Amino acid sequence: MTLLMDPSSEELEYGMDNPVLPFLRKDRIPHIWCPGCGIGTSLNSFCRALADSGMDMDQIAIVSGIGCTGRTAGYLNLDSFHTTHGRAIPFATGLKLANPNLKVVVYSGDGDLTAIGGNHFMHAARRNMDLMVVCVNNFTYGMTGGQVAPTTPLGPTQTTMPYGNFENGFNLPFLADACGAVYVARWTVYHVRQLAKAMKEGLQKKGFVFIEVMAPCPTLYSRRNRLGDGVDQVKYYKERSQIKNGAETKDVGLTFQGDIVVGKFVDRERPTWLDSMNEHFGKVLGDKFQTYGG
């Protein structure tokens, strides 16, 4: 860990053949995430997906909201935008529509994307906006100190649920599926290879892609609920996860330290917002319309 603090020892630090190195902003290391946090692991998978995709990195942009996962944008060597709380998706929508050649990835936390950003999440999926949305779900508001999130399962305590959470949590794959996402998957940070593969598929898929990544927050969620450290949570993911590709999303809800259904749940085709716009205007306006972004 100490080597990470010394940017002059780059070779020792990363190893010259480290495949994720080209995708990181080395001058931004060390990062702000706590020991045992799962965000960095998810980012590693994302970098491997970038490498495997063979895509032009100048044509990929990343947009984050606020919070621990919201800092992701700052560490990736891509055009990156750290926006306002909950509004990464509408920012990304504008970016995508202004420059349709870009692959725009939204990478943020569960609170950001599905509480304050819940409305935008639903509508972007409904419109089939061509975005890949990665949601790092650690069941809590990390940066503000461990408050209840819309994904917190029934039972665990949070600083704003000191007697245990009594609110029903979102089943995010079910929500994304119901709103019209064309690709929906869930993996944990134990499943780094499957996660990287899903992210690669997501990068190459056209339309609203949603990938949920279960990740530990040892500092707040785990400590408060006596769940051990990051490794203990990864062990839990390993022991209680069941891979069920194609599972009905209504059946994949999460409970406190209960079974976890992971896999690719949805993979379908639907015209994107831009495709629909171009097709519709082409039909009703004829020669007066020039295909946009084509």
Next chain:
Amino acid sequence: MHADPKGVLTGVHFIDGDHAACEGALAAGCRFVAGYPITPSTEIVERFAARIPKVGGVFIQMEDELAASIAIQGAAWGGKKVMNVTSGPGLSLMMEHLGYAFITETPCVWIDVQRCGPSTGVPTGPAQHDMMQVKWGSHGDFQIIALCPNSPQECFDLTVRAFNLTETWRVPVFLMMDEVVGHMTERVDIPRPEDIEVVERKWTNKRPGEYQVYGTTPEDLVPEMTKAGDGHRIHVTGLTHNEKGYPDMSVPNQERMLGRLIGKIQQNADQLVDVREDRTEDADVVVVSYGITSRVAMAAIEQARAKGVKVGSARLVIAWPFPAKRMQELARTAKVFVVPEMNMGQMVQEVERAVAGVAKVVSVPHAGGSVHDVETILSAIMEASR
């Protein structure tokens, strides 16, 4: 450079201010609007939605104002000229993103067709209730530029100018209309494209690796811009940042960054102010007004002049930055300033601050819902002249 002919509806039109503002945006090169409908601004986005497929751009009706006000900023970083259109309550919802546009120096035009507040107020009634909201509504210190048209023709002309200003200075620029200006129908002359000056974004010529997204010099406080996809691998954040765009929340950097952002407007305020004056040379009484109120004020000034009162008009075409220096100069000869506004007294406070102790300042408030009666302003002028 000149306007792209594709967006310019050259000719004489009989249209309202909302439609004229839309045409101004198209002439200025605006090719992306994300809107959320709100009275009395909606006609602007409705016209944009109808026109844009034929001009090569995008309109999207977003799910709410928060989405609209940040989607335009994404589109600006995607390379488009962008506009945001709303009214008072919608603007209240957008305030965080006003701050984001300022700190990230995202060029964007905001049209606020003002209605009566507070809250839902009188949705269909005119007011000038947002003059302080645009100046102070977002948290932290920030600067905007605000223009105040008083006719549909000016809705066209000043919208073009608003785009040119936002591209030049990279701060959000407001067009402060009101319901009357938005809905009144008058003759609007739209010039030929070659007669419309359009400012292009200050794109960088620097190569990847050399370019810093917020790199500036003391002489030029406005950084060069790039867009996503151009290979510069930029980072943009609402956090206090350094020249590379990276977060640097140290106290010295906060002072340096905010100092430059505020400074680029404050240091150039003299070239930004625009006060249209009429008979102020010999005036004992100066009526300071803006927007539709200036037209009512002008009628009152004519009548007062006919009664022998030495009264002149100073109309704020640009309200922010406030022309404090010009007000101080006027205060050397004028004894009283009369400030009619369709609010309970907002910009009058700026006049008071500028001329404090030198001249008397009289507020002529109006709660909104209609414009002032000429008689109200006239009697204020007559009273002030005694």
